[in-house]
Amino acid sequence: MGLSRRDFIKASAAATAxxxxxxxxxxxxxxxxxxxxxxxxxxxxxxxxxxxxxxxxVVAVKGDADSPINFGRxxxxxYSLPHIMYGDDxxxxxxxxxxxxxxxxxxxxxxxxxxxxxxxxxxKAHGPDSVAWYGSGQNTTxxxxxxxxxxxxxxxxxxxxxxxxxxxxxAVGGYLNTFGTDEPxxxxxxxxxxxxxFIIGSNTAENHPMLFRRVIDRKSAYPDRVKVIVADxxxxxxxxxxxxxxxxxxxxxxxxxxxxxxxxxxxxxIDESHLKYxxxxxxxxxxxxxxxxxxxxxxxxxxxxxxxxxLVGVPASDIRKAAEWFxxxxxxxxxxxxxxxxxxxxxxxxxTQMHNLHLLTGKxxxxxxxxxxxxxxxxxxxxxxxxxxxxxxxPGHRAVANPKHRAEMxxxxxxxxxxxxxKPTGPAVNMFMRLRKGKIxxxxxxxxxxxxxxxxxxxxxxxxxxxxxxxxxxxxTRTTELATVILPSAMWVxxxxxxxxxxxxxxxxxxxxxxxxxxxxxxxQIVEVAKRLxxxxxxxxxxRVIDPMTGKVKKVKEVYGLGFETEEEAWNEYRxxxxxxxxxxxxxxxxxxxxxxxxxxxxxxxxxxxxxxxAKRYISRDYxxxxxxxxxxxxxxxxxxxxxxxxxxxGIPGPIxxxxxxxxxxxxxxxxxxxxxxxxxxxxxxxxxxPFVLNTGRVIEHWHSGTMTMRVKLLRExxxxxxxxxxxxxxxxxxxxxxxxxxxxSRRGKIVLPAWITERARPGMVFVPWFDETKLINLLTVDDxxxxxxxxxxxxxxxxxKIMKA
Amino acid sequence: MxxxxxxxxxxxxxxxxxxxxxxxAIPAVTVEGIGEKGIAxxxxxxxxxxxxxxxxxxxxxxxxxxxxxxxxxWEE
Numbered sequence: 100m101g102l103s104r105r106d107f108i109k110a111s112a113a114a115t116a117x118x119x120x121x122x123x124x125x126x127x128x129x130x131x132x133x134x135x136x137x138x139x140x141x142x143x144x145x146x147x148x149x150x151x152x153x154x155x156x157v158v159a160v161k162g163d164a165d166s167p168i169n170f171g172r173x174x175x176x177x178y179s180l181p182h183i184m185y186g187d188d189x190x191x192x193x194x195x196x197x198x199x200x201x202x203x204x205x206x207x208x209x210x211x212x213x214x215x216x217x218x219x220x221x222x223k224a225h226g227p228d229s230v231a232w233y234g235s236g237q238n239t240t241x242x243x244x245x246x247x248x249x250x251x252x253x254x255x256x257x258x259x260x261x262x263x264x265x266x267x268x269x270a271v272g273g274y275l276n277t278f279g280t281d282e283p284x285x286x287x288x289x290x291x292x293x294x295x296x297f298i299i300g301s302n303t304a305e306n307h308p309m310l311f312r313r314v315i316d317r318k319s320a321y322p323d324r325v326k327v328i329v330a331d332x333x334x335x336x337x338x339x340x341x342x343x344x345x346x347x348x349x350x351x352x353x354x355x356x357x358x359x360x361x362x363x364x365x366x367x368x369i370d371e372s373h374l375k376y377x378x379x380x381x382x383x384x385x386x387x388x389x390x391x392x393x394x395x396x397x398x399x400x401x402x403x404x405x406x407x408x409x410l411v412g413v414p415a416s417d418i419r420k421a422a423e424w425f426x427x428x429x430x431x432x433x434x435x436x437x438x439x440x441x442x443x444x445x446x447x448x449x450x451t452q453m454h455n456l457h458l459l460t461g462k463x464x465x466x467x468x469x470x471x472x473x474x475x476x477x478x479x480x481x482x483x484x485x486x487x488x489x490x491x492x493x494p495g496h497r498a499v500a501n502p503k504h505r506a507e508m509x510x511x512x513x514x515x516x517x518x519x520x521x522k523p524t525g526p527a528v529n530m531f532m533r534l535r536k537g538k539i540x541x542x543x544x545x546x547x548x549x550x551x552x553x554x555x556x557x558x559x560x561x562x563x564x565x566x567x568x569x570x571x572x573x574x575x576t577r578t579t580e581l582a583t584v585i586l587p588s589a590m591w592v593x594x595x596x597x598x599x600x601x602x603x604x605x606x607x608x609x610x611x612x613x614x615x616x617x618x619x620x621x622x623x624q625i626v627e628v629a630k631r632l633x634x635x636x637x638x639x640x641x642x643r644v645i646d647p648m649t650g651k652v653k654k655v656k657e658v659y660g661l662g663f664e665t666e667e668e669a670w671n672e673y674r675x676x677x678x679x680x681x682x683x684x685x686x687x688x689x690x691x692x693x694x695x696x697x698x699x700x701x702x703x704x705x706x707x708x709x710x711x712x713x714a715k716r717y718i719s720r721d722y723x724x725x726x727x728x729x730x731x732x733x734x735x736x737x738x739x740x741x742x743x744x745x746x747x748x749x750g751i752p753g754p755i756x757x758x759x760x761x762x763x764x765x766x767x768x769x770x771x772x773x774x775x776x777x778x779x780x781x782x783x784x785x786x787x788x789x790p791f792v793l794n795t796g797r798v799i800e801h802w803h804s805g806t807m808t809m810r811v812k813l814l815r816e817x818x819x820x821x822x823x824x825x826x827x828x829x830x831x832x833x834x835x836x837x838x839x840x841x842x843x844x845s846r847r848g849k850i851v852l853p854a855w856i857t858e859r860a861r862p863g864m865v866f867v868p869w870f871d872e873t874k875l876i877n878l879l880t881v882d883d884x885x886x887x888x889x890x891x892x893x894x895x896x897x898x899x900x901k902i903m904k905a
Numbered sequence: 906m907x908x909x910x911x912x913x914x915x916x917x918x919x920x921x922x923x924x925x926x927x928x929x930a931i932p933a934v935t936v937e938g939i940g941e942k943g944i945a946x947x948x949x950x951x952x953x954x955x956x957x958x959x960x961x962x963x964x965x966x967x968x969x970x971x972x973x974x975x976x977x978x979w980e981e
Contacts, residue, residue: 109947111978113910113937119943119975120940178974315971319914813907816954
């Protein structure tokens, strides 16, 4: 007797649960479904997934058991991947706004010609800085590279920004200020070898569930040895799991981290042998003097736990316990954080303070040790940080302001160096401020939703509506409603590309199905606009063929356009741009990326097929052997090295070498910099008029502005609308109960939301998720440049509000 | 009717039989087995809302660390 469809589904559910619980299970397979390996479309973890295709549609998804990231598991959002593609209102035709405000369907040729015509007209009349690109950490690297080349290489403007500026720019600033080069030293494998996990400013359980699963695995295996510390003003599901929850007052975490450093030194938990690879320096960037360890120790005397406990709102004994667990001699410590540190006025300082703790204790470069900033989007690292998708940077960790770097990129792009902009313009919110002032007159917004995500959004919504605004997206959003031209995009496995995640990892996403209607890949859109626009500007580019194994470049002809036609050609040009750089992806051939579940980790200078790159940076082969007992980690296919391949490639001496090259790192001679930083607060702290702190963020069911997850019935039903978390103590004072309507008002806007009275909230603080497009919480958040971190990232975590019954 | 597969992870492994018994008492839940990484269950609920209620309620049990959803289908 055969299985019914329902029996099959139940058997599949049982089989998956049994396998994940570590029990044997008979394989189940539906032969008509063809699976292709891809990467999850959501967060920055980069879980490897197998997408099941039947009759031209994705009908199933499962985790890839071969993946060294998620080992076959997926979270609720991951399991919803097939359903994000089939919302009823998917955009399938180009649309152009009419004079009465309605949108009219047009042909692709009409839309592309219109965009090229308008951009060319503005560039000729007002210069290249009159147009702009606003991309996304969800663009593939090829899309981001193509857009970067079009705007910086051909048009000649540095008006290239993206939403990663809103989520991880401070993390970049932190790595650059400490190590002189971006992105972490370690890898996800550190979760499996650590003895202490310090989580700050991250609700990992809800927002990076598969990494949190690795936290649970490690803690469950060694419940007494492994300590989990969570520092968060909210009592989140992550905090619930902690051995120690540091529920600090919002805004006071710089005091907390300096106090932990003070205890680490006072208790002799520093690693003397590692301090010789560190210098100490006052302040950030290139300013400030080098100081010695003794001066740093004296500086921290003002931050003993007893002196700061009242400010921080955490008992001194808990701060001491956290520091002592963090610094335990002979044990490993891994720290992770996300937006709670990054989206802060002091975001860069907070990031460097985290690195300080690891440098002092020597808990870096060893098994289970790292200072690991998690990213929020699936390609913020690859498409933006590495590829150079912000105003001040060029591909391969190069700088716009550096003439040598410009010359190198002009050569790789096959364009005259004079075309490239010589200096940056401004970070994301500044770009929208210039749009509002009319200095930028046309903008192409791609795969992101600034109409919902920008702080103080109402100002910039008006600006987008007045300008010539092109929006490429998959569904109608609060940004497409402001557009002049809407381009319907392909998504996820409807197109091909590479994405790069948190631990310097790049993975390949194959095209498995066709997009619906006339929707087209964003890469194709950029290539087609570039052809038309370059012709109108009279700017030809060299079309070359790059040998993927040798890098030999053969110039074929001069063309109007980007000089490449396919995603693979663009990837090979991008690989060339990283070759020999610290972010070396030359070894990440298409062949290799397709073959290995979990992809390749840079630096990966060699095209040797089995070599999947570097797991641990800044350490030599001998040092790796001494601390790991081996030099490589083998996977089912291929291996990563436990030593830094860039050091070998460039002959950089070990055993430990923080070889950063960034100007922030100038003069440090291969040493990491412990930044000596006075504690400070966020720009807009509560006061008598606005006595509450508003904190915004994500929830487990939804991702970012809800464009995809709100199209999934189950996720929508599970969490249909925004709400405001209020502590029981504040609820009592306000005389409200769950469901009561509350008016939340900041200096910029107001909103009415139902209250959820919960222990999650800290007294004096309210939390509102931002996924709900019908309730724009970012009408309230702060956009003042003084609130931005040193890396230009706005503060979405601390803004002052008042709340009252509506 | 949505169908889900999940792994319920006990706070302490010595509680797993007791948790499994509690789970068996829920009509929508079938306990499929107890493994080293948790208790494998199948959940079958009349609506997504009900599925959410059950899973949230389990995840709130004191002796449970995590309710890990590993399979989800609501096509029928």
